Amino acid sequence: MLLIDCPYCGKRPEIEFSYGGEAHIARPADPSALSDEEWATFLYVRTNPKGIHAERWRHSNGCGRFFNAVRDTVSDFFVTTYKSGEPRPDAKVGA
Amino acid sequence: MQTYSALSLLRRAFGGHSSWQPHWRTPEPKPEYDAVIVGAGGHGLGTAYYLAKEHGMRNIAVIERGWLGGGNTGRNTTIIRSNYLFDESAGLYEHSVKLWESLSRELNYNVMYSPRGVMMLAHTIHDIQVFKRHVHANRANGVDNEWLTAEQAKEFCPPLNISPTLRYPVLGAALQRRGGTARHDAVAWGFARGADAMGVDIIQNCEVTGIRRAPNGAVTGVDTSRGFIGAKKVGVVAAGHTSVVMAMAGLRLPLESFPLQALVSEPVKPAFPCVVMSNTVHAYISQSDKGELVIGAGTDAYVSYSQRGGLHIPAHTLDAICELFPMFRRMRMLRNWGGIVDTTPDRSPIIAKTPVPGLYVNCGWGTGGFKATPGSAHVFAHTIARDEPHPINAPFTIERFRDGVMIDEAAAAAVAH
Numbered sequence: 001m002l003l004i005d006c007p008y009c010g011k012r013p014e015i016e017f018s019y020g021g022e023a024h025i026a027r028p029a030d031p032s033a034l035s036d037e038e039w040a041t042f043l044y045v046r047t048n049p050k051g052i053h054a055e056r057w058r059h060s061n062g063c064g065r066f067f068n069a070v071r072d073t074v075s076d077f078f079v080t081t082y083k084s085g086e087p088r089p090d091a092k093v094g095a
Numbered sequence: 096m097q098t099y100s101a102l103s104l105l106r107r108a109f110g111g112h113s114s115w116q117p118h119w120r121t122p123e124p125k126p127e128y129d130a131v132i133v134g135a136g137g138h139g140l141g142t143a144y145y146l147a148k149e150h151g152m153r154n155i156a157v158i159e160r161g162w163l164g165g166g167n168t169g170r171n172t173t174i175i176r177s178n179y180l181f182d183e184s185a186g187l188y189e190h191s192v193k194l195w196e197s198l199s200r201e202l203n204y205n206v207m208y209s210p211r212g213v214m215m216l217a218h219t220i221h222d223i224q225v226f227k228r229h230v231h232a233n234r235a236n237g238v239d240n241e242w243l244t245a246e247q248a249k250e251f252c253p254p255l256n257i258s259p260t261l262r263y264p265v266l267g268a269a270l271q272r273r274g275g276t277a278r279h280d281a282v283a284w285g286f287a288r289g290a291d292a293m294g295v296d297i298i299q300n301c302e303v304t305g306i307r308r309a310p311n312g313a314v315t316g317v318d319t320s321r322g323f324i325g326a327k328k329v330g331v332v333a334a335g336h337t338s339v340v341m342a343m344a345g346l347r348l349p350l351e352s353f354p355l356q357a358l359v360s361e362p363v364k365p366a367f368p369c370v371v372m373s374n375t376v377h378a379y380i381s382q383s384d385k386g387e388l389v390i391g392a393g394t395d396a397y398v399s400y401s402q403r404g405g406l407h408i409p410a411h412t413l414d415a416i417c418e419l420f421p422m423f424r425r426m427r428m429l430r431n432w433g434g435i436v437d438t439t440p441d442r443s444p445i446i447a448k449t450p451v452p453g454l455y456v457n458c459g460w461g462t463g464g465f466k467a468t469p470g471s472a473h474v475f476a477h478t479i480a481r482d483e484p485h486p487i488n489a490p491f492t493i494e495r496f497r498d499g500v501m502i503d504e505a506a507a508a509a510v511a512h
Contacts, residue, residue: 001405001406001407002405014405014407015405015407018396019396019397021351022398036497036498037497039497040349040496040497041347043440043496044349044440044496045347045348045349046338046347046349046350046351046398047338047347048338048339048348048350048351048352048398048437049338049339050336050338050339050400053398055397055398071397073352073398073399073400073401074400074401075401076397076399076401076403
């Protein structure tokens with residue numbers, strides 16, 4: 001089981017958290033201006049990288065707050081976690 | 096190709112079984128092929144087989160990063176069924192089951208297809224309604240599926256606990272008798288042997304590192320760890336790594352890759368006659384011919400390529416197994432592993448042309464691709480050879496997400512995702 005470092009509560013076991021998908025996908029400011037292609041991309045297309053991935057987690061059985069994490073999807077190693085709204089930190093594999 | 100028969104077995108037995116040849120060659124890659132398939136799992140090898148067999152394309156190669164059948168083909172729980180709700184899915188999976196029924200003869204290779212019945216348990220009123228809807232929809236589509244009471248379910252599968260005091264009591268079940276299992280490795284080996292015999296080059300330990308394109312955008316070949324291999328057509332059948340391979344052509348797909356875990360017990364005498372699945376308590380189980388109980392757990396929640404996951408996922412499944420089948424409570428589990436499954440938002444596959452001319456993709460099988468192996472390969476070969484989809488896979492496009500014509504088995508599938 002993974003240990004996840006909630007920015008508010010500290011390290012807790014994975015089962016206290018819910019996964020929230022890829023991070024930093026902003027909802028378009030003016031959805032009706034988008035083409036169908038662009039809207040489908042926003043809704044469904046994901047980077048799905050083999051390596052460093054910025055993703056959302058929610059400490060659903062803890063403080064209940066959303067935050068972001070950077071994780072290596074090859075090793076599942078958490079590089080860092082940070083609060084929602086903060087910019088994505090630079091991170092490299094093995095960092 | 097050496098063919099198998101009772102006579103050939105007997106004859107070679109007298110020779111001490113010393114005259115058997117390898118199933119397939121280990122060829123060096125040629126500079127160019129008419130078509131290259133990326134990924135030598137069941138779907139990819141099957142695609143090559145049907146391209147050669149039905150479309151006369153013999154100058155083709157299957158390129159594999161590891162060894163053939165070493166990915167999800169060798170990691171799944173081998174369940175075969177076609178009792179999907181929607182017409183499009185029923186068409187695709189039923190096409191596959193029909194091919195399963197004659198596959199051993201077709202390949203002259205025993206894939207050990209065993210239609211022992213797949214039974215899906217209903218534990219709530221909602222389950223009953225959903226499964227009865229499945230039964231009726233399936234029968235309207237010519238797919239066998241029938242409703243059983245709890246007592247009939249127990250009769251079909253005696254180890255089942257139908258006590259009303261269970262936390263989630265068994266209220267009934269839907270049974271597809273033609274569903275069952277097959278030997279997953281044999282499927283890969285059989286297709287590989289058949290394709291190789293028709294001249295298909297199967298190139299293992301050869302990782303695709305790039306997809307080259309002409310100035311007009313069309314595919315010209317693939318860069319690999321063993322050099323450039325030219326190809327007019329490239330079919331990507333890379334399962335969990337599809338996003339990685341397609342990114343080489345600059346394409347992003349509606350896919351996410353998750354670990355899916357499974358486990359097997361110590362081998363015991365035949366004790367379990369069929370496949371039982373439970374969506375609500377999330378367990379599925381069958382017994383292999385070796386005697387191991389084969390148990391499928393769920394996916395981990397997060398994107399990963401690690402081929403492993405959290406122990407709480409299989410533990411949760413074992414809770415359900417022990418409640419439904421009390422006689423297994425003291426069984427010991429021997430092995431637990433993960434495979435990386437590529438899932439689409441609607442949990443239906445993509446078998447389609449891509450915006451890049453000459454590039455085709457067969458992906459998104461999520462947690463249930465094994466059952467579709469021959470059908471998927473058959474229609475994908477058609478798509479590559481004719482540059483247009485077979486009527487069966489025509490709805491399974493990438494564009495369905497843009498156009499809102501999804502095949503939403505995510506909510507309708509008989510197993511929890």
